[in-house]
Amino acid sequence: MNRDLDIILGRLSLLFKRTTKTRYWIVIANDPYDHSYNVFFNSQRANERLRSVPLHKLSNYTLTNLENLVEALHQQVKFTIEYIGFTGLLWPRSQTIIQRKRMKLE
Incomplete structure (x- = not known):
């Protein structure tokens, strides 16, 4: 897990520019067919298109490890995670729901 976190933080630091009028967030996607989780970094400037860059593919397909990684990621960066x-x-x-509603394209 520490190696995955280091990879994500290293790639995130290269992509994160403190630009005004820009929204930044992280997306974690479940890929049940490949048995992995995919982590993306999204950014969108005002009146421009969405830019989504893949950061890392987590091949350890357990929710326990993902929960630990998300908690460690929250301690390092304060981005919204979808x-x-x-x-x-x-x-x-914690026994809390991860995602309440389906996204439009799911």
């Missing part, structure tokens, strides 16, 4: 493909699933330790 989840795709986790509808109805619960975090193992």
Whole structure:
């Protein structure tokens, strides 16, 4: 998990520019067919198109490890994290719902 976190933070620091009128957030997508989680860095300037850059593919396909990674990521960066493909699933330790509603393209 520490190696995955280091890879994500290293790539994130290269992409994050403190630009005004720009929204930054992280997306974690569940890929049940490949049994992995994909992490993306999204940015969107005012009146411009969305830019989504893949950061890392997590091949360790357990929610417990993902929960630990997300907690460690929250301690390092304060970006909003959106989840795709986790509808109805619960975090193992905290027992809270990961994603309440489905996204439009799911």
